[in-house]
Amino acid sequence: MNRERNKEYxxxxxxxxxxxxxxxxxxxxxxxxxxxxxxxxxxxxFFAYFKTKEELLYDFDLEQLKVFEQRMELCVKDSQELLSKLREAIVDMAKNLHKTRIITQNLIHLGTISPVYKKLLSEIFNILPRIMYKTIQHGQEIGVITKNISPMIIGENLVKIYIGVIVQWSFLDEANKDLAEVMDDTIKNYISGIEG
Structure with missing residues (x-):
């Protein structure tokens, strides 16, 4: 048990x-x-744990994905605050993955030059809507999210918005706004359009 804990540390x-x-x-x-x-x-x-820096980044991305998935499960359990908890989970994932503009620019650049990392990112962006599916579907069942749009489309839209905000914030935002603030405002606007 101690050895496993040391390895994880x-x-x-x-x-x-x-x-x-x-x-x-x-x-x-x-x-x-x-x-x-x-x-x-x-x-x-280092090589005992990771073959490449890309693999290390992928592990980091997967950790954040697991945290996000756990938060989605909690959203379903706490139906009263489902939409605000969904928004908070997306914002927190952005804050944890994109601590500075430099790391975000590095990740975007890496996705364009490394076929391996591009493939890994593609997998993550395909997994995200599936993770949100159950939460969005539950929101539709309890009447807080419109039933006019499929849960998968809403999840895919949220991923596209997430990516767009990240790119815009890292390269184009001259006002030096905080990523969490920009992400929160944008997701809030989208969610207001899908409320049931």
Whole structure:
């Protein structure tokens, strides 16, 4: 049990160290040596957990997806605040994945130059609407979300909005607005249009 906990701690430390570095400097210029040093492990230890930096990022993305999925399950259990909890979960996922504009720009760039990471991102963007499906369907059953649009279409729209806000915020937002604020306002506007 202790050994498993230590392995999980080491893996977590490597991911956190990499994300810290990717948040302040260029992804491609961040070496495995830098990540390993920051995490307090050897390069060999890094390779015991991850084959590449892309795999590390994918693991980080999957962690956030699991947290999001757990939050969707809670939305269904707490029907009274379903729409605000859905909105909060989307905003929190954005905040956790996109801590700085630099990391977001790095991730977007990586998605354009790395076929491996592009494929992994594509999988995540296909999984997200399915995770939201049950919550949206439940919202329709209890009358807080319109039944005029299928749950899958609503989920897909929310993913497209999410991606659009991330790109706009990271490259075009000169006002230096907080990502959470921009995401919250945009998702709130969409949700007001699908209320039942």
């Amino acid at each position: 080491t893996k977590r430390k490597i991911i956190e160290s990499a994300i810290e570095l990717f948040s302040i400097q260029d992804y491609q210029k961040t070496s495995l040596e830098e990540i390993s040093k920051k995490a307090g492990v050897t390069k060999t230890t």
